[in-house]
Amino acid sequence: MAEHFVKVYTRFNRVWHWSQVVSIMLLFFTGARMLGFHQLGPFGLAVTVHTLVALALLLLWAFATFWLFTTGGWRQFIPRLAGMVKVARFYAFGVFKGEEHPYHKTFERRHNPLQALAYFALKMALFPAIWISGLLYLSYNLWGANDAQAFWLGLVANIHVLAAFAIAAFVVAHVYLLTIGHGFREHVRPMLTGYDRVDLTPEAEAYLGQKGLLKD
Amino acid sequence: MKHAFFRTAVLVSAVVLGVGGALAQQSPTTNETEVGAQSRPAPGALAARMSDPVKELTADHTKFEILKGPFASGPEVTAACLSCHTEASNQVMHSVHWKWEYENPATGQVLGKAKELNAFCGNVASNETRCTSCHTGYDWVDVRQPMPDDPTKVDCLVCHDTSGQYAKQDNLAGNPPLVPVKEGAKTITGAKASPVDLVKAALSVGEPSRQNCGNCHFYGGGGDNVKHGDLSSALFDPPKAVDVHMSKDGANFACEACHVSDKHVLAGSRYNTDVVDPHADERKPGEARDVASCTSCHSDEPHEGPNPVLALKLNDHTDRVACQTCHIPEFARGGVATKTWWDWSTAGKLKDGKPYGEENFTQSDGKHLHTYLSTKGDFDWAENVVPYYAWSNGVMSYTLPETEIDPTQIVEINSIGGEPGAKDARIFPFKRMGGKQAYDTERNVLLYNHVYGPGDGTALWSYFDWEKSLKFAMDYVGLEYSGKFDFVETYMYWPITHMVAPKDDALKCDSCHSENGRMANVAGIYVPGGGIGIGGKLGLVVFLMVVLGVAGHGVLRLFGRKGGHHG
Numbered sequence: 001m002a003e004h005f006v007k008v009y010t011r012f013n014r015v016w017h018w019s020q021v022v023s024i025m026l027l028f029f030t031g032a033r034m035l036g037f038h039q040l041g042p043f044g045l046a047v048t049v050h051t052l053v054a055l056a057l058l059l060l061w062a063f064a065t066f067w068l069f070t071t072g073g074w075r076q077f078i079p080r081l082a083g084m085v086k087v088a089r090f091y092a093f094g095v096f097k098g099e100e101h102p103y104h105k106t107f108e109r110r111h112n113p114l115q116a117l118a119y120f121a122l123k124m125a126l127f128p129a130i131w132i133s134g135l136l137y138l139s140y141n142l143w144g145a146n147d148a149q150a151f152w153l154g155l156v157a158n159i160h161v162l163a164a165f166a167i168a169a170f171v172v173a174h175v176y177l178l179t180i181g182h183g184f185r186e187h188v189r190p191m192l193t194g195y196d197r198v199d200l201t202p203e204a205e206a207y208l209g210q211k212g213l214l215k216d
Numbered sequence: 217m218k219h220a221f222f223r224t225a226v227l228v229s230a231v232v233l234g235v236g237g238a239l240a241q242q243s244p245t246t247n248e249t250e251v252g253a254q255s256r257p258a259p260g261a262l263a264a265r266m267s268d269p270v271k272e273l274t275a276d277h278t279k280f281e282i283l284k285g286p287f288a289s290g291p292e293v294t295a296a297c298l299s300c301h302t303e304a305s306n307q308v309m310h311s312v313h314w315k316w317e318y319e320n321p322a323t324g325q326v327l328g329k330a331k332e333l334n335a336f337c338g339n340v341a342s343n344e345t346r347c348t349s350c351h352t353g354y355d356w357v358d359v360r361q362p363m364p365d366d367p368t369k370v371d372c373l374v375c376h377d378t379s380g381q382y383a384k385q386d387n388l389a390g391n392p393p394l395v396p397v398k399e400g401a402k403t404i405t406g407a408k409a410s411p412v413d414l415v416k417a418a419l420s421v422g423e424p425s426r427q428n429c430g431n432c433h434f435y436g437g438g439g440d441n442v443k444h445g446d447l448s449s450a451l452f453d454p455p456k457a458v459d460v461h462m463s464k465d466g467a468n469f470a471c472e473a474c475h476v477s478d479k480h481v482l483a484g485s486r487y488n489t490d491v492v493d494p495h496a497d498e499r500k501p502g503e504a505r506d507v508a509s510c511t512s513c514h515s516d517e518p519h520e521g522p523n524p525v526l527a528l529k530l531n532d533h534t535d536r537v538a539c540q541t542c543h544i545p546e547f548a549r550g551g552v553a554t555k556t557w558w559d560w561s562t563a564g565k566l567k568d569g570k571p572y573g574e575e576n577f578t579q580s581d582g583k584h585l586h587t588y589l590s591t592k593g594d595f596d597w598a599e600n601v602v603p604y605y606a607w608s609n610g611v612m613s614y615t616l617p618e619t620e621i622d623p624t625q626i627v628e629i630n631s632i633g634g635e636p637g638a639k640d641a642r643i644f645p646f647k648r649m650g651g652k653q654a655y656d657t658e659r660n661v662l663l664y665n666h667v668y669g670p671g672d673g674t675a676l677w678s679y680f681d682w683e684k685s686l687k688f689a690m691d692y693v694g695l696e697y698s699g700k701f702d703f704v705e706t707y708m709y710w711p712i713t714h715m716v717a718p719k720d721d722a723l724k725c726d727s728c729h730s731e732n733g734r735m736a737n738v739a740g741i742y743v744p745g746g747g748i749g750i751g752g753k754l755g756l757v758v759f760l761m762v763v764l765g766v767a768g769h770g771v772l773r774l775f776g777r778k779g780g781h782h783g
Contacts, residue, residue: 035752036731036745043725043745048525091769096776141532148637154742158751165755169762176766180773 002200005215006208008110009194013073016064017191023057024171026050031164054134061127076110079117087114091180101181105198107208115177118170126166133160278419285415290354290391291368293418298367305367307480313352314363314370316340320487322611322633327487330359332614335629335649335708336437336558339664342692343675345389346668349404350432354390360693372421375428379420383431385409387668405435405449426452426462429471441552445601445647446714450550458550459715474508484508489610489711491538491634491642510539536741538608538642540713542723546600547647547712551581557596558651560665561703564680565590571680591667591677593652603645603712605738609634610644612709617695620660621704627655627662629708636740643738645712653706654686658698664689 009017026049032038033046068074086102091114094102103112111119136143136156144153178187190196195215200208208214262279264271277283282296298305308314317328329347333339340347340359348356353369363369371390373382383403385393393401393409401409434440434449441448451462460466461473475482484490490509511518511534518539519530533542548554566572571590577597578584585597611633621627634641654663666689669675676685682701690697728735729745736746748756 034729034745035748036729039726043729044523044526047529047725048523051525051529095769096772098776141535145535145639148635149740150637150742154749157742157744158749160751161749162751162755162758165752165759168755169759172759172762172766176770179770 002205003197004200004205004208005195006107006198006200007194007213007215008105008107008196008198009191011194012067014191014194016060016067019060020057023053023060024167026053027057028164028168031161035161051138054131054138058131058135061131075108077116077119077123079120080113082113084113084117087112095180105196107198107200107204110196110198118173122167122170126163126170129159129163130167133157133163273422277421280419283415283418283421285418287414287418289394290371290373290414291366293414294354294368294370294372296418297372297421304372304480305370308352308370309363309365309367310479311481312485313480313482316351316359318485318487320611322488323613325614325616327612327614331616333617333629333653333662333664335651335653335706336443336555337667338560338653339689341664342666342689343668346387348389349384349386350435351390357389373414373417374432375424376421377417377428378422378425379413379416380427382412382414382417383407383409403431405431406439423470424472425470437555439555441548442555443649444710444714445554446544446547446710446712448548448550448552448554450552451714454550454715456718457721458717460718461716462714474512476508482508485610486711487612489608489612489644489713491608491610491644492640510543514539535639536637536643538644540645540711540716541603541605541643542727543716543719544603544645544712544714545717545721545723545727546602547645547715548599548601549715549717551579551599553577553579553585553597553599554601554647555595556598556601556647556649557594558592558649559594559703560654561593561652562588563591563593563676564682566680590680596650601647602734604648604709605643605645605734606632606709607634607636607638607641607738607740608632608644608646608711609638609641610711615662617664617693618661621655621662623655623657623660623702623704626650626705626707627653629706632709636738643735643741647710647712649708649710651706651708652703654682654701655704656698657700657702659696661695662704663697663701664693664695666692 029040030046030050030053033041034043034050068077083103090099090102101112105111109116133156137153137160140147140153140156144150147153178184181187205214262276264276280300282299287293287296294305312318312328315328316330317326319326329340337343337347344357344359348359352371352374353363354371355369356363371384373392374384374390383392383405384390385397386402386404386406386409392412392414393403394414395411397409397411403409430447430449430452433444434447434451435442436447437443441450450458454463456463456465461469467473472482475484477483490512493509493511516534517531518534519527521527572588573586573590574588575584576587577595579597580599585595586592587595587597589595612630613633614630615621615627632644632646654665655661656663663686665676666674666685667676670678672688673679674681674684674688676682679685683699686701687697687699723734726745727733728743731745731747733743733746735741735743
């Protein structure tokens with residue numbers, strides 16, 4: 001096994017990521033406007049932008065899901081226990097003593113076990129919670145005719161807002177964790193260029209080299 | 217012989233008379249310009265010819281001899297009208313305008329001006345000649361009895377005069393001021409009364425305009441915009457900003473454009489309001505939209521681009537929120553204030569034995585309005601008023617004269633029907649009138665008052681004695697009265713549906729979608745933006761915990777870095 005600069009993020013992968021960044025930020029901003037956290041811009045514009053961006057993001061997610069399943073990329077996100085304790089111990093203690101991160105990225109496994117678990121939770125719980133509640137919220141008039149006391153609308157709205165805060169918390173942790181290890185810039189660069197330093201088996205090295213996906 | 221002569225004389229005179237009659241009948245056809253007042257023109261004699269200009273209507277009332285008078289009274293004009301419109305009075309006599317009585321099919325309550333108590337002057341009974349000055353008839357001096365079955369007592373002119381000078385005097389039981397007009401007399405709009413030219417009025421008859429309806433309905437409660445709040449003299453000729461439908465720069469509607477009439481009965485009711493058009497799905501193209509509701513014309517999906525997302529979202533509101541709620545952002549617009557508080561309990565105070573008044577409210581046009589009158593008590597006024605919002609299915613239930621009240625609470629003279637979220641109900645704007653009214657402290661019922669009756673020794677407005685006034689009124693209507701009275705605070709709700717603003721002036725989203733927004737006290741709804749709710753609070757806790765955790769982690773790493781070499 002040797003470390004190489006490998007193209008780990010394809011163009012679609014990067015577009016997917018940064019589109020999510022932009023749209024989720026817009027959704028936070030407009031959602032906060034509707035919640036009354038700030039008064040920047042009219043409420044109606046916030047509703048419009050929130051609706052359109054959410055629909056666009058859903059479309060992107062549909063494409064991304066298709067892409068993950070056809071490329072096998074979904075395997076990256078399946079959580080596993082191996083190494084979990086080591087990583088957890090690192091974040092809880094080792095990081096303060098200046099220890100090296102115990103996890104080494106491989107081509108098949110970009111994420112450390114804790115990271116994978118976090119993404120899994122995001123994709124399997126928080127994202128579905130936000131878009132299912134969001135679509136129910138948006139389509140209330142199609143199903144809410146008998147919701148005389150607006151109980152179900154209130155429930156849907158509260159779940160939506162709760163999920164939004166949880167995603168916001170994820171974003172905070174996500175950005176913070178970029179500062180750990182090799183530093184913020186080092187962590188962001190691969191998502192811009194597509195290339196990252198990962199451990200490769202000789203077989204993988206040969207294969208990827210042949211495909212022109214190695215930089216060194 | 218004698219007999220024979222007599223016979224001949226009769227015959228001859230009969231022939232002469234007959235020929236004369238024939239000649240008299242012929243003369244109009246031979247010479248149209250010499251039509252006498254007594255003779256009847258031949259059929260078609262008045263008809264316009266092809267060379268004449270084409271007119272809108274098929275009858276030109278200025279041509280009718282019978283309308284040229286002379287008339288000594290209103291009923292004489294009505295008699296002339298009835299000579300052609302034989303069924304008109306009977307139609308009117310079957311309307312609320314005439315009967316002042318309305319049996320609400322939804323509640324079974326018998327309402328109407330002749331029956332109910334209100335939060336303004338209180339009651340018509342025992343004050344008739346003053347109150348029935350706005351009746352669409354003549355001489356109703358006792359509302360305990362229905363009007364007599366006399367078709368000439370219907371006042372055609374009050375609705376159909378277009379000369380603009382026909383008016384009703386404010387204390388003649390519906391009659392107009394005629395010569396000689398009493399010194400100081402006023403019309404029902406408060407203007408100085410001058411003698412009405414009945415012939416001019418009769419010759420002018422046409423479709424009712426805002427002027428006709430407004431002369432009564434804009435002055436309900438004894439003055440301009442006192443009662444409704446959304447019906448004031450500002451609507452005679454409103455700018456578009458005040459009313460898009462009635463403005464010359466807007467649709468320039470007369471009242472009947474919405475209050476469609478059928479057999480002299482007009483659509484629209486504040487007792488049983490069509491909050492939701494009950495026949496929306498039943499109409500075929502071209503059928504009359506004879507319901508006085510917004511959706512009758514606008515449908516319940518009226519919002520369109522330029523932003524289709526917003527239009528869809530606004531249309532999503534129409535199953536819960538009445539159009540009026542957003543599109544009449546405030547009532548009493550256009551520079552005429554409405555009365556919002558009327559405290560009868562302070563009426564009767566005198567200065568040096570004389571009644572007095574105070575004018576401490578200044579309207580936007582600079583006019584000073586009464587805030588105290590010895591006759592009526594204390595008032596509050598307001599312009600550009602934010603309505604009171606409530607779920608409404610349009611059905612009003614009244615505290616009737618013999619309904620027991622709870623004097624420890626504010627008594628609702630009428631309460632608004634409709635369950636939150638019900639299919640027949642919408643969140644609707646109201647004017648909430650407040651005040652204090654007399655009630656029987658033993659029997660816990662509202663009391664009738666007797667305010668108008670100069671010279672009778674009991675009327676409040678002349679003698680300022682509540683005891684006498686209440687006693688007289690209760691005796692008049694034949695209801696029990698303990699003789700002990702006090703004043704209880706009351707609310708009365710008036711649906712707000714006029715003064716629809718231009719769409720740019722409609723409420724903005726965050727009028728309601730904000731903390732303490734306009735829907736804050738309305739039950740059965742979830743208003744995004746009305747507060748962050750349990751989900752938001754929980755989410756905020758999670759979020760802040762993560763932020764704190766990250767911050768703490770970061771600080772610890774900074775300390776750690778000092779000792780170690782890697783961060």
